[in-house]
Amino acid sequence: MTCTELIEYLSQYIDQELDTELEKAAQEHLASCRNCSVALDTTKKTITLGRLALAKPLAGAKREKLYGRLKQAFEDQTKTGG
Amino acid sequence: MTEEDTLIERLRKKDETAFKDLFELHIDHVYRLAYGILQNEDDAEETAQQTFIAAYRAIDRFEPKAKLSTWLYRITYNNALNILHQRKQNDPLPDDESERFIPSSLIDWRFEPEQLLLEEETHLQLEKAISTLPPAMRAAFILRDVEQIPIHECADIQNISETLCKTRTHRARLLLRERLSEYFSERK
Numbered sequence: 456m457t458c459t460e461l462i463e464y465l466s467q468y469i470d471q472e473l474d475t476e477l478e479k480a481a482q483e484h485l486a487s488c489r490n491c492s493v494a495l496d497t498t499k500k501t502i503t504l505g506r507l508a509l510a511k512p513l514a515g516a517k518r519e520k521l522y523g524r525l526k527q528a529f530e531d532q533t534k535t536g537g
Numbered sequence: 538m539t540e541e542d543t544l545i546e547r548l549r550k551k552d553e554t555a556f557k558d559l560f561e562l563h564i565d566h567v568y569r570l571a572y573g574i575l576q577n578e579d580d581a582e583e584t585a586q587q588t589f590i591a592a593y594r595a596i597d598r599f600e601p602k603a604k605l606s607t608w609l610y611r612i613t614y615n616n617a618l619n620i621l622h623q624r625k626q627n628d629p630l631p632d633d634e635s636e637r638f639i640p641s642s643l644i645d646w647r648f649e650p651e652q653l654l655l656e657e658e659t660h661l662q663l664e665k666a667i668s669t670l671p672p673a674m675r676a677a678f679i680l681r682d683v684e685q686i687p688i689h690e691c692a693d694i695q696n697i698s699e700t701l702c703k704t705r706t707h708r709a710r711l712l713l714r715e716r717l718s719e720y721f722s723e724r725k
């Protein structure tokens with residue numbers, strides 16, 4: 456497997472979607488290629504970072520404000536025959 | 538009857554407290570996807586509002602076999618794209634099937650994500666990196682990697698093939714990795 460191919464398969468490798476043969480070829484490539492190992496490691500870190508940073512609940516104040524706004528819009532809608 | 542079935546029943550009967558329950562259960566997800574696509578708080582709020590009202594009004598047409606969350610994500614996704622369209626911003630759905638992306642910044646990061654997140658600057662850099670992606674790629678990344686939705690549901694929400702959904706997620710990951718590496722690499 457070449458570096459270009461490895462990068463092409465990188466997400467499928469991370470998501471464990473490759474068939475056994477391709478997965479084995481990817482592992483062999485990664486064992487001997489520093490650049491692709493770094494690409495793999497930093498891509499995994501990118502995913503973790505995104506998930507940890509973004510999968511947070513809305514802050515209380517914002518949540519309340521949004522619900523207030525929504526409730527108002529909802530009441531206006533139902534009044535006008537929704 | 539599952540809790541979701543009960544909620545849907547209550548929504549159909551126009552039970553007033555059901556609307557609040559729908560909001561509490563799903564607002565985080567709806568808002569995250571909307572904000573992810575639009576990158577603007579006012580537009581994300583507008584999208585969330587449109588989504589809950591549309592869902593409430595269309596609840597009788599909701600397929601009992603489907604998942605409420607998938608349905609809400611789909612309405613959110615479409616509403617957000619409509620707003621983008623109104624804003625006439627850059628094409629939300631670029632032809633992203635061609636052209637390979639080759640990583641160029643290949644130095645390992647100095648810290649683990651958990652450590653990086655302790656710094657305010659990390660959050661800013663991440664926001665900045667995400668904002669440089671095309672909206673469709675942002676949507677794929679949010680759905681797959683932040684919300685961790687299975688690929689078939691992801692494709693369904695965006696009304697695209699699983700292959701295209703995978704391609705967009707892959708491109709998004711590589712581009713984000715590249716931008717973040719420029720900042721987080723072990724350099725002097």
Ligand SMILES: [Zn+2]
Nearest residue numbers: 457458488491
């Ligand atoms: Zn390589």
